[in-house]
Structures are given as C-alpha cells and as structure tokens.
Amino acid sequence: MGRRAAELVVGAQDAAPCCGVITTAPLSEADAKRLAVILGALADPVRLRLLSIVAAQHEVCSCDLEAPLAKSQPTISHHTKVLAEAGLLVGEKRGRWVWWRIEPARLAEVRQALGS
Amino acid sequence: MGRRAAELVVGAQDAAPCCGVITTAPLSEADAKRLAVILGALADPVRLRLLSIVAAQHEVCSCDLEAPLAKSQPTISHHTKVLAEAGLLVGEKRGRWVWWRIEPARLAEVRQALGS
DNA sequence: ACAATGAATCGACAGAGTTCAATCTATCTG
DNA sequence: CAGATAGATTGAACTCTGTCGATTCATTGT
Numbered sequence: 001m002g003r004r005a006a007e008l009v010v011g012a013q014d015a016a017p018c019c020g021v022i023t024t025a026p027l028s029e030a031d032a033k034r035l036a037v038i039l040g041a042l043a044d045p046v047r048l049r050l051l052s053i054v055a056a057q058h059e060v061c062s063c064d065l066e067a068p069l070a071k072s073q074p075t076i077s078h079h080t081k082v083l084a085e086a087g088l089l090v091g092e093k094r095g096r097w098v099w100w101r102i103e104p105a106r107l108a109e110v111r112q113a114l115g116s
Numbered sequence: 117m118g119r120r121a122a123e124l125v126v127g128a129q130d131a132a133p134c135c136g137v138i139t140t141a142p143l144s145e146a147d148a149k150r151l152a153v154i155l156g157a158l159a160d161p162v163r164l165r166l167l168s169i170v171a172a173q174h175e176v177c178s179c180d181l182e183a184p185l186a187k188s189q190p191t192i193s194h195h196t197k198v199l200a201e202a203g204l205l206v207g208e209k210r211g212r213w214v215w216w217r218i219e220p221a222r223l224a225e226v227r228q229a230l231g232s
Numbered sequence: 233a234c235a236a237t238g239a240a241t242c243g244a245c246a247g248a249g250t251t252c253a254a255t256c257t258a259t260c261t262g
Numbered sequence: 263c264a265g266a267t268a269g270a271t272t273g274a275a276c277t278c279t280g281t282c283g284a285t286t287c288a289t290t291g292t
Contacts, residue, residue: 022164023171023218026184032161032168039164042230043155044280045148048138052148055139063238068142072282077240079280096238096289102139104231111227114158115171115220160250179268188252193270195250212259212268 023115035113041086042110046071047079051088055102062091062098139231151229157202158226162187163195167204171218178207178214 019035020027027035041047046069053068054060065076080100083089087106091098135151136143143151157163162185169184170176181192196216199205203222207214 020168022168023220023223025168026172027165027168029161029165032164035164036159036161039155039159043152043159045145045152046280048148048151048155049143049145052138052141052143056142061238071280073239074241074283075281081240093239093288098239104139107139107231111230114227114230115223156249162250177268189269190253190271191251197270209269214269
C-alpha cells in the first residue's frame with residue numbers, strides 16, 4: 001500500500017430500490033419490513049440531529065459529532081453504523097478519520113415511499 | 117343524544133407543524149424528538165401495511181384489519197392508536213365501528229421534513 | 233518498533249416496544 | 263332489559279434498542 005491515505009468507502013449499500021409507495025397499494029410484508037428498517041434508522045432524535053449536522057456541512061468527521069450530540073464515542077459509532085446500514089449515510093475513511101456525508105438518493109426514496 | 121349514530125372523531129391531533137427540514141440546518145433537540153416520534157410510528161412493518169391498506173381503500177373499519185394483518189384485536193387497536201396519536205390516521209366512530217382514514221397532510225409534513 | 237489517536241467492537245444494563253389473553257366499555261338488536 | 267358485538271384497556275412475557283465503560287483494531291508520526 002502506498003503512503004497516501006486510503007480512500008475507502010464505508011457502509012456502502014446495495015442501495016436496494018426499496019419498497020412501494022404506501023399510499024398507492026397495500027405493501028407486501030417484505031417491502032414493509034425493508035421500509036420499516038430504514039424508517040427505524042430515522043426514528044431517533046440523536047440520529048436525526050446527526051443527519052442534519054452532516055447535511056448542513058456536506059461532510060463531517062466522526063470525531064466532530066461527539067460534542068454537538070453530547071454522546072460518547074461508542075454511541076456515535078453505533079448511530080453512524082445504523083444510518084450507514086440503512087443507506088442514509090456514506091462514510092469514507094481517510095487515515096485515522098472517517099468522513100460522513102448524506103446519501104440524498106436514499107432520502108428521496110424514503111420520501112417517495114411515503115407517498116409521491 | 118339522538119338515535120342517530122354519533123360522528124365522533126377519534127385521535128384528532130393539534131397537528132403541530134412539526135419540525136424543520138433535516139437537510140437544511142441542524143435540528144433542535146425538540147424538533148428532532150417530535151419528528152422521531154412520528155417516524156417511530158411509521159417504523160413498524162405492521163403499521164406500514166395498515167396504513168397502506170387504509171390508503172388503498174380510503175376508509176377502513178378496525179374489524180377489517182385483523183385478517184389481512186394477521187394480528188389480534190388488541191394489537192390492531194394498539195397500532196391504530198399509535199398512528200392516530202402521531203396524526204397519521206384519523207378515526208371516526210360510527211355506532212360500534214371505528215372507521216379509519218389517512219391524514220395526507222401529516223404524511224406530506226414528514227416528506228417535507230425529510231428534505232425539500 | 234513504539235507511542236499516540238480515531239474508530240469499531242464487546243458486554244452489560246435500563247428503558248421502550250410488540251404481542252396477546254383476559255377484561256371492561258359502549259352500542260346495537262331482539 | 264338481556265345478549266351479542268366492536269373496540270379499548272390492562273397486565274404480563276418477550277424482544278429490541280440506546281447508552282457507555284473497557285477493550286481492541288487501524289493508522290499515523292517519531
């Protein structure tokens with residue numbers, strides 16, 4: 001490996017299309033479950049604020065989230081993991097740091113699933 | 117009271133404007149908490165399917181939800197209550213039955229909170 | 233190689249959420 | 263009024279989730 005900082009995308013998802021529109025036709029159990037996981041990732045005050053902080057700054061280091069969210073390092077790590085697994089956040093490891101950014105397409109999918 | 121079936125709206129909410137847009141600026145703790153409650157109401161496979169069934173039929177009786185969702189009567193009652201308290205569902209009691217319908221404005225609020 | 237540092241993982245614990253049987257309440261029908 | 267029925271409430275069992283201290287892993291700089 002070179003000395004150059006590796007650019008490694010963390011938490012990249014298949015980005016499954018995910019689910020139908022709930023106001024159009026009855027959801028299948030599988031679609032409902034998939035959508036519920038994503039909405040579950042959003043349904044937490046700390047994660048919502050985390051997302052909003054990242055969105056406001058375009059890109060944020062994990063280390064810069066502990067203070068504004070007033071949570072411990074393991075807790076921040078847990079929340080970023082949940083959001084990344086839901087495809088809402090993408091992390092890029094640069095050296096010792098992980099930089100996070102929003103995945104706008106995923107958020108758009110959720111909005112669409114919630115009725116065009 | 118007359119013999120006529122009372123038309124009583126169940127679970128009507130203040131319909132608080134609820135929250136800012138998460139992709140615009142950091143959310144306050146209060147806004148994050150409010151939005152998390154609504155998203156939490158959505159973050160369940162049974163409730164998502166319940167919503168989609170109601171939306172597809174415009175209006176549905178509680179009694180007609182047990183079979184398609186394969187849940188007990190108390191469980192259905194619990195879920196409709198959660199959704200009504202979140203302002204996503206509105207119930208109208210007519211005689212022995214409660215008829216539920218979607219509150220599209222609330223769903224629109226959630227979509228807006230999730231980005232433009 | 234070694235010390236320092238940012239992040240992930242593990243283990244434990246408290247609090248919240250889902251589910252259903254049993255029960256209670258309200259309403260309709262005979 | 264009595265019986266039947268739709269829905270709400272209660273209580274208990276079980277699972278899931280958020281949180282953090284301690285630890286481990288990965289990377290950087292000396």
